[in-house]
Amino acid sequence: MAENQDIQRALGDAAARQLANATKTVPQLTTITPRWLVHLLPWIGVEAGIYRLNKVKDASRVLTACSQRDERDLPETFVDYDENPREYFLSAVTTVVDVHTRVSDLYGSPHDQIKEQLRLTIETIKERQENELLTNPEYGLLNNVHPDQKISTLSGPPTPDDLDELITKVWKEPAFFLAHPKAIAAFGRECTRRGVPPPTANLFGSPFLTWRGLPLVPCDKVPVEDGKTKILLLRTGESRQGVVGLYQPGLPGEQGLGLSVKFMGISRKAIASYLVSLYCSLAVLTEDALAVLENVDVGKYHDYQPEYR
Template sequence: MEYINTKNDALSADTAYNLADVAKTAPQYDAISPRWLTRLLEWKSLDTGIFRLNKVRQGETLLDVLCSQDEDDNKIPESFIDYEPNPREYILNSISTIIKIDTRVSDLYSKPYDQIKEQLRLGIESMKERQESSLINHKKYGLINNIAPSQRIQTLKGYPTPDDMDELIAKVWKEPSFFLAHPTAIAAFSRECTRRGVPPVTVNLYNSHFITWRGIPIFPTDKLLVDGLRKPEMKSGKTNILLIRTGEQKQGVIGLHQGGLPGEESRGLSVRFMGIDNLGIGTYLLKIYCSAAVLTDDAIAVLEDVEIGNYYEY
């Protein structure tokens, strides 16, 4: 029996589609960001989940005693360095979630992408985004909430200026590592630099381009909120800009994580299979243990109430 397409005597695209292979991607997740803070911090592995920050007691130091000696005095100065009697302790915070996957789904629909691996990958990405946000905004250990009053400054004009960035450098002058700012704050700073005729220098780091100020790179993050919201598309509002020195040897800011976890997938991250129930649902427990510590007050400073709108004074 002969079949003829009476419409145009040709095979239709809709019918041909049924025989075609379809190229497809893994699930794309808009919320994933570069998470520069997590990458740039120096991390310290803990054995017990507790970190004690010992500090020199405020007041007279050995240096003060030595400098107070008369050059003609032959006496050897005597002193000692006292420590804070009640040092702060950091207990690692846990971020956790449970991923459930029907074994029927994972058995039948795992090509070309393994359903279990994709679910775990997306769950881990989501948790790492929350980890980055907590490092900045957590009420107890978040960097924003652990900056000394002496290290907080206000913008001179509202919008960020080169003068503001220089003030931050004056606060963190001992080997500052990087600035951290919302993308819209970086754009506002770049506009002001261009207006003044001092466009910031661009550098290539980690296979990406970043602007710098005084040779210090400015890294973007959407976890520094605008008006308390995580909305990169906002055209106006207020945010903060951080300048950070990182590293334990430099008495800077460090990240804390638990080492040697059962089911450890990466730094401080554990993935554990919890079994399959009588309905065939497989369950996986994902956990991240982390915190952050500011070892000395001058390791971090913040420029507060930064306007991201296009406000200029001519």
């Protein structure tokens, strides 16, 4: 009985915690990804939100000749241009963040409420940006593959032969493969089964599987439907006539490439509003800068696809 009384006289954990300062994290958001596609693309600032892609009209009409030593007849030629070049227009991903001034005034320590609201919103907008770079009906990668640059796997899971065939489509300085993590895992299993496990390379401090020296970059925005997905191969850079990202520079309230945050004022109900905008697009400069392996089998399952609003 005396022992129980001693225990009851001691300060309990629950009461003691009321005097302790808990270390608080910033809000964690599970939908944040590395967004490797955004990091690996070269970005070009465009004026007035328009990028005009000029092309040679007919390369076969550009005549050249290698003359013999005693010959002086030279071909005459000129390079004609496409009279109706494609123009890319920047699209906007926007939202308005509302924060009651009472909340930001009273509960701003240890973490600034407005700063965290904007940080989480910006992360979500950037996730939507990467999704648009892949699936946008006008400029998305998956919707801008030339028919001659599409191949289909015959054996189900992606094989080394499939990726080799993909390289033949983008053989001029290819940069990287882009695939859903489940497709990369399926490729790794297939390589191991064949006794040719793919090497690993470190980029940006993270390990990537590689094939023929090209990294397989994971991206959860590549759609997976009924256990089927696609693997892309890209050449990047304007000087290489590859794939480039487009953004609007010099925006008021600029927070990054094409990203701006603008204070919209405080309403009569004491709601402070902030407009968050991101302007971007993507251009495939030549048809052979992009190829896709279709009908890639990663197993019969229904994968979670995040809903973007």
